[in-house]
Every structure is written in C-alpha cells, then in structure tokens.
Amino acid sequence: MHKRILIVDDEPAIREMVAFALRKGEYEPAHAGDAREAQEAIAERVPDLILLDWMLPGTSGIELARRWRREDLTREIPIIMLTARGEENDRVGGLEAGVDDYVVKPFSSRELLARIRAVMRRSREDDEDGSVRVGDLRIDGTAHRVFAHDEPVQIGPTEYRLLHFFMTHPERVYTRSQLLDHVWGGNVYVEERTVDVHIRRLRKTLEPSALDGMVQTVRGSGYRFSASP
Template identity: 50%
Template sequence: MNPLILIVEDETALVTLLRYNLEKEGFRIAEARDGEEALLVAREQKPDLVLLDWMLPLLSGIEVCRQMRRMPETKGVPIIMLTARGEEGDKLRGLDSGADDYITKPFSPSELIARIRAVLRRARPATEGETLRYEDLVMDLASYRVRRKGRDVHLGPTEFRLLRHLLENQGRVFSREQLLDIVWGQDVYVEPRTVDVHIRRLRKALNGTADTDLIRTVRSAGYALDRAQ
C-alpha cells in the first residue's frame, strides 16, 4: 500500500496544491486544519509521514510535534515542518521539538517530493530479528524498541537511526559531516549544527540521573558510542 501522508495546514490553497502534487506521485492523503485535529487524525490513521505547518490554530506546529513524540502511537512517525520562518534559530527550534526535516516556504513541489522520499527511505523498518547491544543498552531492530537497564527508551526516528549507526560502529568517531551523510542522506541539505541538536536529544533520552553517558564527544572531531575514560 502506498504511504499515507498527513497534511497539517490551515491554508486551503496550499492544502489543495500539496494534495494535487502528492497524489500525482502516488501518495495517499489525510488532512487536518488545526493542531488538535492533527493529533486526533495522527492517532487514528497512523500516517507514514506528517507535513506539519508551524503556524496553526489551537495548537502550534511546535507543540503538535512535541506531543506526537510523546505519544506511543506516533513517536516514530517522521515529521517534516513547513514554515515561513527561515532563520537558523527557528530551524533549530523546530528540530529540537522532534521534527526530522524542515522546509521553508515558499518551496517547489519537486523539492518537497524529494525531501519526503528521502525521509521515508531513512524511516524504513530495520531488518527483522536483529539486535544491537552495548553495555546495558539494547536495540531491537524488529520491534523498533530501545531499552537501557530494562527500561524503555523513547526515541524519534532520527535519534533511532543515529543510535543504530553508532551501535553498529562502536568506538569509532564520526564527524558531524559524516553523520549527516550517513544518517540524513546525501540528497538532503541539513546544517552540521543539526547533528548537535539530535545528539543532545539522544543523550537526554538514554541517560537517567545515575546513568553513565555512553556517547563520547571528541572535541573538533565528532561523536562516538564509547564511554569517556
């Protein structure tokens, strides 16, 4: 079955344009016109990806994104934010709230389609039956679950891919640029500082108050899954 895209946008003309271009590419479409409806539709229809406007009635796109990342039914759904706010601080705020990508209005339909396909490729389920481990950390790729010391660790799709790559290459240091190419893909432009945002979110999710930080920062070099000595 073709992927289902949830469009969360209150501008009728833009919704019509998005629906036309996405359906032409074979995607199925669901719609929501405000933040509260977006959360309801996301829970009920379980879309494969959400196109989320920043400025929405009732709940902002930022708050919708945060709540989706907290809900078990939607925590792993990729989110692309659409917004007229193009400043770097706004982009980082959007990513910090849990978005996987960020597109500034106005944008071309072809760029949007390319970004959607790239995010969907990165979010494909992992190989069934495979488990990755490091000390007290366990990643089950079949069930898309991460546990540390027996407790569930809730990750967004980008943090999951980032942790998977680090688990598959334990001890090896990767620069921001290498992580961008491997985790985000070479066909999507993302600023290097984005890696820092997602590493910070990953650390927050993995580390309880008494847990050792398993991600080592190597100054001027990058990051590794390797306890600091």
C-alpha cells in the same frame, strides 16, 4: 496501498496545493486544519508521514510535534515541518521538538517530494536494522525499541537512527559531516549543526539511565560512542 500523508495546515489553498503534489507522487493525502482535526485524522488511520505547518490556530506546530513525540501512537511517525521561518534558530527549534526535516515556504513540489522520499527511505532502513547491544544499552531491531538496563527508553526516530549507527560502530570518532552521510544520507541537504541538535536530544534521552556519557564529544574532531568513560 499508497502511503498516507497527513497535511496539517490551516490554509485550505496550501493543503490543496500540497495534496495535488502528493497525488502526483502517488501518495494518499489526508487533510487537517488544526490540532483537533489532526488528532481525529490520526485516530481514523495512522499516517505514514505528517507534513506539519509551524503556525497553527490554538496550538503551534512545534507544540504539536512535541506532544506527538511523547505519545505511543505517534512517536514513530516521521514529521516534516512546513514553515516560512527560515532562520537557523527556528529550524533548530523544530529539530529539537522532534521533527525529522523541514521545508521552508515557498517550496516547489519537486523539493517537497524529494524530502518526503528521503525521510521515507530513512524510515524503511530503520525497519531493516538488526539488534545490537553495547554495555547496558540494547536495541531490539525487530520491535524497533531501545532498552537501558533492560528498561524501555522512549526515543524519537532520528535519535534511534543515530544511536543505532553509533552502537554498530563503537569506539570510532566520526565528524559531523560523516554522521550526516551515514545517518541522514549523502544526497540530503542538512546543516552540520543538525547533528549537534540530535546529539543533545540523544544524550537527554539516555540521561535518566545514566548512560548519556556513552555519547562522547571528541574536541576538534566530532563524536564517538563508547561503553568506556
């Protein structure tokens, strides 16, 4: 069965253009013009990935991404934001809302498919990861879940990958560039500031369990994961 990708965009012409590219890439497209239609499409069949427009009627794409990251059914679905907003602050805002990547309009079919394949590949790699424990923090790789003090932690897919890498490589300092290569992949163009955004999100996720101090900033060098203060 082909991977199903939900296109959430209020412009029918764009949805058709994207759907054409997806079919060429051997994906199965599904359509939604607003938040309500998107929820109905997800209820019908959970997609393998969501292409989400920034500007939507009623509810913005950013608000929708935040909602999906809070809900059990959609928390693990990779999201790529489609946006005409190319400014750095806008891109950072999308990443902080929990999206996995972004494509700035206008974009080519080749670029879009490359981004989709990269995000899908990272998602598959997550599924193959094993379990690991560091101090009071534990990852169950089979269930794809994180536990702090044996209590489940809600975490986004990118933060999961980042945390898993940290926990399997503790007590070492990694630069932003090295983290991009290991967590995002060396053949994917992502700005180094993206690392800082997801570090903040990871710390915020661990903060209620008082384990955010395990993600440490090493001034002038990068980041380190350690069970020791």
